[in-house]
Amino acid sequence: MRKVAIIGGGWTGCAAAVALSLRGASVTLFETARTLGGRARVVEINGLQLDNGQHILLGAYSETLRMMRAVGIDPDDVLLRLPLQMRYPNATGMDFTTPRVPAPLHLLVGLLRASGLKTEDKLALVRFSSAARWMGWQLHTDCSVAELLERFNQTDLLIRLMWRPLCIAALNTPPERASAKVFLNVLRDSLGANRASASDMLLPRVNLSALFPQRAASFIEQHDGQVRLGTNVGRIHRDANGWQLDIAGSTTSEKFDAVIVATQPAHAATLLDGFAETAWSTALGHEPITTCYLQYESSLALGQPFYALLDDAAEGNWGQFVFDRGQLDSTNAGLLSVVVSASTEAIELGHDPLAESIAKQLATVFRNPALLRPTWVKVISEKRATFSCTPALLRPSNDTGCEGLVIAGDYTAGDYPATLESAVRSALQAVDCLMR
Numbered sequence: 001m002r003k004v005a006i007i008g009g010g011w012t013g014c015a016a017a018v019a020l021s022l023r024g025a026s027v028t029l030f031e032t033a034r035t036l037g038g039r040a041r042v043v044e045i046n047g048l049q050l051d052n053g054q055h056i057l058l059g060a061y062s063e064t065l066r067m068m069r070a071v072g073i074d075p076d077d078v079l080l081r082l083p084l085q086m087r088y089p090n091a092t093g094m095d096f097t098t099p100r101v102p103a104p105l106h107l108l109v110g111l112l113r114a115s116g117l118k119t120e121d122k123l124a125l126v127r128f129s130s131a132a133r134w135m136g137w138q139l140h141t142d143c144s145v146a147e148l149l150e151r152f153n154q155t156d157l158l159i160r161l162m163w164r165p166l167c168i169a170a171l172n173t174p175p176e177r178a179s180a181k182v183f184l185n186v187l188r189d190s191l192g193a194n195r196a197s198a199s200d201m202l203l204p205r206v207n208l209s210a211l212f213p214q215r216a217a218s219f220i221e222q223h224d225g226q227v228r229l230g231t232n233v234g235r236i237h238r239d240a241n242g243w244q245l246d247i248a249g250s251t252t253s254e255k256f257d258a259v260i261v262a263t264q265p266a267h268a269a270t271l272l273d274g275f276a277e278t279a280w281s282t283a284l285g286h287e288p289i290t291t292c293y294l295q296y297e298s299s300l301a302l303g304q305p306f307y308a309l310l311d312d313a314a315e316g317n318w319g320q321f322v323f324d325r326g327q328l329d330s331t332n333a334g335l336l337s338v339v340v341s342a343s344t345e346a347i348e349l350g351h352d353p354l355a356e357s358i359a360k361q362l363a364t365v366f367r368n369p370a371l372l373r374p375t376w377v378k379v380i381s382e383k384r385a386t387f388s389c390t391p392a393l394l395r396p397s398n399d400t401g402c403e404g405l406v407i408a409g410d411y412t413a414g415d416y417p418a419t420l421e422s423a424v425r426s427a428l429q430a431v432d433c434l435m436r
Contacts, residue, residue: 004434005030005245005254007233007271008262010038011420012408014216015067015427016260017225022070023435027225028256029217030245032232036213038264039385040420045293045378049207052380053291054323054337055420056306057202058170060189063424068212071219078206080305080328084110084190084199086162089307089365091116094161098199104129106196121158128152129191137188139181142391145171148180165308165320168341171389171417172287179391185415203305205328236261236271236405243404258404258434262427264384265411272407276400284395284411285388290343290381292319292358294374298333301326302366309365311340316357318346336362343381351379386418387411398430406430 002025006013009031017029035041043052057064057079065075083106085097094116098106107129111122131152139148145167149159159175167175170186190199204211217227232248236259244253261268269281302324309319321339325332338358340346346354355377363371387393387410395413398406408430409423416422 002026002257003255004028004258004260005233005243005256006260006262007236007245008038008264008267008409009033009036009213009227009229010262010409010423011040011212012038012410012423012427013260013262014213015424016262016408016431017220017227018067018071018216019428019431020434021220021223021225023431027220027223028254029220029225029227030231030233030247031227031229034229035209036217036227036229037209039382040208041213042207042209043380046295046376048332048335050293050325050332050337051204051208051291053289053382053385054321054339055204055208056169056321056323057204057420058166058186058190060186060193060198060416061202061421063428064212064421067216067424071212071215073212073215075202078204078211080203080205081197082201082203082305083196084201086165086308087304088116088161088310089303090367092365093308093310096162098196101196103194103196103198104133104192106199107191116161117158118155121155124153124155124158125162128154132184132187133192137184137192139184142179142181144391145175145178145180145183148183149175160310161308168320169339170419172289172341172386173389173417174342177388177390179389179393179417181391182389182415182417186417189415203323203328233271236275238275238402238405258406260406260408260427260430260434262408262430265387265409268407268409272400272405275402275405276407277396280394280396283393285390286384287341287386287388288343288347288381288383289385290340290347290354290379292338292340292355293378293380294336294338294355294359294362294371295376296334296336296370296374298326300334300370302336309338309361313345317361318343318354319358319361322362338362347381347383351381355379389417398426398433404434406433 096114098110235246269278305327306323319338325335408426410418412426
């Protein structure tokens with residue numbers, strides 16, 4: 001049985017550990033923090049178990065759902081499944097929802113029923129979708145999403161109400177500098193999939209650590225592996241018998257047959273120094289994601305679990321999506337979470353002014369003055385939440401060129417942007433690389 005070390009207990013490391021355990025390897029998972037999940041984990045806020053950022057799973061999450069089932073989680077128990085929709089409160093934008101009919105008919109029916117769009121907008125969307133299918137959802141030369149939309153004559157209203165929000169939600173990068181190739185990959189496996197359910201939106205009903213990492217830890221230990229929290233791996237080195245890890249606070253190295261480095265890019269580059277080319281670590285830019293939690297009276301509820309919001313920096317409207325946490329978990333009654341993706345400009349305001357602006361935005365669009373006065377607020381910013389998904393970006397492969405040493409993470413080469421699905425897929429690719 002191979003003895004494998006996995007450095008990093010985020011979703012990537014947890015998925016890699018589960019996949020290796022299923023193949024009979026003896027796994028040790030090292031995580032510096034005291035909580036598994038990395039940039040998608042549980043935190044405690046005012047006595048509530050919440051997330052360090054609100055997540056929505058937008059279609060094409062096949063491998064993530066498969067790994068959840070592998071550790072004994074029924075996705076239907078922990079995720080609220082909703083059809084693809086882009087609904088704005090009180091006619092502040094479009095109202096578009098796909099019905100439960102076979103693909104691609106669901107998109108056409110949803111478009112015919114949509115309000116807030118003119119005929120020219122609907123025709124532009126059909127034209128874009130048809131052309132993308134004819135192209136096989138591929139581009140020979142990458143460009144920005146904004147350039148792609150201009151090339152296909154998408155209307156300003158459609159870009160503002162649909163394409164821009166989808167781009168920012170999926171890639172966490174504004175359309176002006178987001179990769180059109182990657183955006184088309186996401187659309188291919190969601191809007192363009194053969195099953196209408198592939199475009200569904202999945203909202204977690206439990207905190208992100210409980211959604212997979214905690215059950216993954218139990219699964220690893222049940223398969224004779226170890227999960228070591230609060231443990232920092234300071235250095236990797238190699239000898240004739242395999243790989244050795246220097247653990248902070250220990251005077252002896254620990255030996256393994258193979259190592260998967262599943263940390264953030266900068267830390268991975270440090271660990272890989274001397275073994276692999278790491279120029280990619282400085283080429284990857286980063287984008288922040290900010291979540292603002294606002295607690296109101298428990299009787300307060302929105303008309304549906306989430307809405308899209310029109311963001312406008314000039315008007316101080318920073319929120320892009322708002323979620324009614326009480327409709328996902330009854331213990332969160334009256335709690336709203338507002339997401340600001342690609343939030344560099346927003347967080348420059350400071351947490352208190354940003355929260356005040358978001359509360360004002362909610363009160364305005366929902367026409368409810370009570371939303372101006374939350375009982376408490378909490379702003380959480382992950383400043384390096386994802387890499388900047390820019391055109392023609394060179395992302396590293398899992399294979400370092402050193403036998404028994406691979407990397408994994410949502411930033412490695414793949415079709416998708418930095419999402420939970422991308423993290424899981426990279427983990428599985430890294431495991432396959434080791435097995436070869």
